[in-house]
Amino acid sequence: MKKLTLSTLALIVSASTMAVSGHVNAYQAESNQASEQTDNVEQKFQSYVEQLRKEALEQGYTQDTLDRAFAKVKYYQRAVELDKNQPEFKLTLDTYLPRAVPDWKAQKAVEKYQEHKELLDEIGEKYGVQPRFIVALWGIETNFGSYTGGFDVVSALTTLAFDGRREAFFKKQLWQALTIIQDGHIDPEQMKGSWAGAMGQTQFMPSSFMSYAVDYDNDGKKDIWNSYGDVFASAANYLSSVGWRDDVTWGRQVQLPEQFDTSLAGLDTKKGLAEWQKLGITRMDGSPLPQRDDIEASVVIPDDKEGRVYLAYANYDALMRWNRSHYFVAAVGYLSDRIRFPR
Template identity: 75%
Template sequence: MKKLLSGAIVAAVILAVAPAQAEEGKDFAAYVQAIKAEARAAGYTDETLDKAFAGVKFYKQSVTADKNQPEFKLTLDTYLPRAVPEWKADKAVEQHAKHRELLEKIGAEYGVQPRFIVALWGIETNFGSFTGGFDVISALTTMSYEGRREAFFKKELWHALTIVQEGHIDIEQMKGSWAGAMGQTQFMPSSFMEYAVDYDGDGRKDIWNSMGDVFASAANYLKSVGWQDDVTWGRQVTLPDDFDTEMASLKIKKPLSEWQQLGVRRMDGSALPQRTDLVASVVIPDDREGRVYLAYSNYDALMRWNRSHYFVAAVGYLSDRIRFPR
């Protein structure tokens, strides 16, 4: 795909119809035409554009969801039972067993423990059962038009058009979240372009329908951000009363022996593992009265997927439930 070549006329149209805050889709049709002109100048074919924008629509739900992110207070102790209820832990064990052969093959090739692939799959889309019902092109065009983060969403829209042009998914099946996160891995189009894998060799990177592509794409992402298959994600620990909470940061990494000397212990009060090759951080997602974790390098890798301590804790907790089913 060649570099964007939008001319002054196209740019002027974009600026004229893209208000800082979109109002109920006013001028959306004009914005779509301007976007198509810019995309055509960027090298996308008429066939791709006709296909991608044939049913494009303004999603008021996307604008509303973006402006009204939940602000209610949760703690890990209240969040984890919601994110990983017993039925989901049971289903994770079942899915891990059901796809064991494929997961173990992919896990060995990419150096990622299968339980983490399944845990990510479970947390992101409930094992593929809830991938979002929004047309991705419409969602991204809406968010670009809305204007608050136009540059970000327009870049994602170009990647989505590339996915259409390369034929990875039929446009009718290109569904995702209100913000354009797609398929069973919930990749944004830019992540798709960088990490998605055609594992089944059919010429399409199909993170919507192909389990091989879904699992391998998730594993490839983790491998690419430094995953280590001989280390877990982290462990819940206790802190001594005099622990300096200023040291609780992913930026501060110490050998386990140093954390041991500072009084950090396993939940049962026993000593930390004696591995001399491991460094870790102490993480306090809420406050020291809540859950505290010793975070290994794979914790950092999961934070690259989603920069939320709650998300990482949910994935880690579910992976542990798969490893040690009750």
């Protein structure tokens, strides 16, 4: 075996040191560049905030409102990343529903329904919305108020407006968030929500808050963060305002005949239950559909004919106004059924 001389060893150590040094220098250069880019974004963001403040003053917001709302405004890189890379779930309803509505959540929904039954019944009667749907929405949106999001809403909306891809939309939401603050419904530091600015236990965007939030407990604030009365009534008011019916359910899972024409599927096609039955659609157990002439429904196939298929009633359409996702609506409907028929 050939021995290394001291001079050869020194050359090897020197080369290794130079290589390591090169890597370190490259890393430091990249790090410095990233830091400069971050500083540049922060400077541009703060300039944008100043521009927004001037514009808001011109629109009639008070200096006090703006000072409070923007006192700790910050740029959320995470909000931009989430907005650009919203996940596409490669699931079917059969795999999604057990995740969205596990047994523990269904049990908790029944417990919450019983805990707030008097208040829920009162609100349900006033707005014409079955209480089980209020609880189901509450459970799916924020796990019954236990997770409403930790983002500062003003910062999140300002960040997404600054990002520029949907500036007009997020600026509109920001102005309405400022109105909510100026009207005294919530202090800015308590105005927490999702990365996109959805707020409180109902996860209302500011525009939905302005249109549908309710001060049910009459304390002068529409508090969808802390007041059960305001939370439940706001959800019920939303549903009532978009065509909810309290005399029907949301829909039902059905069986299609072998040769069903799938071009008839979709919420734009409405037929009476008798018409769908003539086309061979039955309940899951093969029995006839309900004999009601006052119900029109659509066939909804979220995955394919081999997966779950629903007859969607008017309340399905109302839930789609809340969140335009068939999976979301199916989860809310499924949880409402678990409350109605606890196991």
